[in-house]
Amino acid sequence: MTIFAYCRVSTLDQETAIQEEAIRKSYPQAKIRHEKKSGASTQGREVLLLLLDVIAEGDKLVVWKLDRLARNLHDLTTIVKALEDKGASLEILDQRIDTGTASGRAFLQMLGVFAEFETNLRKERQAAGIAKAKSEGRYTGRQPAAQYKVTKAIRLVEAGYSKQKAASEAGIGVATLYRRLKEIADDK
Template identity: 50%
Template sequence: MNKPSPKIGYARTSTVDQNLDAQIEALTAAGCGMVRQEQRSGATLEGRPELKTILDFIHPGETLVVTRIDRLARSVQDLQTIVARLKEKGAHLAATEQPVDTSTAAGKAFFDMLGVFAEFETNLRRERQAEGIKAAKRKGVYRKRRLEGTGLSA
């Protein structure tokens, strides 16, 4: 009888238009016996049933594996919440494309730095978007985004 893999993969894209194949392939190559996948925004932890399932059922000694930390969460707070849940269960986090392994002190420190930069990048993107909207309004070319199927503006 085969022993289950202590590695559980998690693949995520923000939209259904994006492809998960490369992530799934990398996670399988990394030895993940199971890969859970979802195509939902990573802006918050809410509304991500596959990630919730992993966090609810992961066992001591198992490792949640992602390709990159930004596939898991977009804010330091959410990353810390996930890592705290894993730690409570005696589990760890690793990434295939980044030197993250929360079972080591160096890996934990690097993970924390990556989280800070992921949040910084998100904040920069929001600032650039706000600046672009402001410039478009000054030029009189700004049009509000329409909410699909409602005819209403966002």
């Protein structure tokens, strides 16, 4: 049996030292992998996806806390199912959950529901705060890209650059460039 450990933080200025220390106490021999990516979904989390790919029957994936692995029930159940399909298990140290047992699987599912509920409450509070700030005239939303950057991108397209390259060179999103080009075409 191989013990794979997964440590994740959301931003580049955060560190995984606390997670790694907790995992090493329980599993000194664990193969620890680190990732600095948002946990909002599993998309783009290459280290996690690689671990799920290489884990084999009898292996175990260990994480310090549930929110280091998944922030919504769908992702959590997808990960657990992928592990189960391979004959592997998941252990969450902080909550002492091991999906190798029936009670561990049931408790994990309950925690997943509460984690998703907490995320939804946070989104509702954020939306309420934004609505209040808008009504008071204190919130203007995301500021549009600086007009000079858009103009630069348009000139680059006219000079023969691809839209992707022009947007990149100007420092704007390609969607912004497409939107502005469409507005210009609609005005003609």
